[in-house]
Amino acid sequence: MSTPFASAAPYYARYRPPYPREFHALLADRFVLDGSQTVLDLGSGPGTLGLSLAPLADHVYAVDPEPAMLAEGARLAEERGLTNLSWLRGDDAAVTRLCLPRIDLCVIGRAFHRMDRARLLTDLDGVLAPRGGLAVVASLHRPGAPRPAWPAVVEEVRARFLGTARAEGDGQEAREDCEDREDCEDWAELGDLLAKSPFSRVETHQWDRTVRRTVDEVVGLQLSLASSGPAVLGDRTAAFETELRRALLAHDPCGTYVRTLRTGAAVATRPRR
Numbered sequence: 001m002s003t004p005f006a007s008a009a010p011y012y013a014r015y016r017p018p019y020p021r022e023f024h025a026l027l028a029d030r031f032v033l034d035g036s037q038t039v040l041d042l043g044s045g046p047g048t049l050g051l052s053l054a055p056l057a058d059h060v061y062a063v064d065p066e067p068a069m070l071a072e073g074a075r076l077a078e079e080r081g082l083t084n085l086s087w088l089r090g091d092d093a094a095v096t097r098l099c100l101p102r103i104d105l106c107v108i109g110r111a112f113h114r115m116d117r118a119r120l121l122t123d124l125d126g127v128l129a130p131r132g133g134l135a136v137v138a139s140l141h142r143p144g145a146p147r148p149a150w151p152a153v154v155e156e157v158r159a160r161f162l163g164t165a166r167a168e169g170d171g172q173e174a175r176e177d178c179e180d181r182e183d184c185e186d187w188a189e190l191g192d193l194l195a196k197s198p199f200s201r202v203e204t205h206q207w208d209r210t211v212r213r214t215v216d217e218v219v220g221l222q223l224s225l226a227s228s229g230p231a232v233l234g235d236r237t238a239a240f241e242t243e244l245r246r247a248l249l250a251h252d253p254c255g256t257y258v259r260t261l262r263t264g265a266a267v268a269t270r271p272r273r
Helices: 005-015 021-030 050-056 067-079 092-097 117-125 150-162 187-195 215-223 230-251
Strands: 038-042 059-064 085-089 103-109 128-140 201-214 256-269
Touching: 005 067, 005 215, 005 230, 021 050, 021 128, 021 201, 021 256, 038 050, 038 092, 050 059, 050 067, 050 085, 059 067, 067 085, 092 117, 117 128, 117 187, 128 187, 150 215, 150 230, 187 201, 187 256, 201 215, 215 230
Parallel strands: 038 059, 038 103, 059 085, 103 128
Antiparallel strands: 128 256, 201 256
């Protein structure tokens, strides 16, 4: 059965911000990616991480529960001429049942908070190579950081179409300084969880970057979210797009919307013996 992400898949691939270049450089250095490694992209979506790592790996296994996301990733791989990816339907509960080869690196992007994390970390202990590890990348909130005014315009339109609870991310705690509340990770909790896992050797990194979007890109980002994708909006999707564009341009006719995003990465390996 498909999920709300099915209708959001093409928007997700096009409008979600890419991961920082510093994160890819960190992985290449930390795991000595030289084209010989096997990578697992768990909760891959349309392969936002897996597609970028494919040129540095021997093979990438992209695993996601949503067929539409996998189909979008496969389309993008073909478009880019990448042939060393396998697109597998599954979730974090299926890691030990996918008959994967020994994995050198598992990457999880903006999806770890949706998983049964303690169980997954135990399962990965049997999947990752002795010198392997995992890297979790997440959107982080920025406590006390100044916030631009235009996101409030987006939230007001979302609330009118979706109701207040849905507009705030299906009832999740509102974190006004985190762009996509669906994807926010509790950074302290993540570090504690990894430190208690088989992969207790943990290093963390954070990067801030400024993102500039057009009005169409702001609208597309909203349609990439499970809480406001076309499956949720239904026959009101076109009206939502029209009203959001109108409200954004009324707020700022320049049509460029700037925001600073914070991304965190936790790299975890087994302790040295």
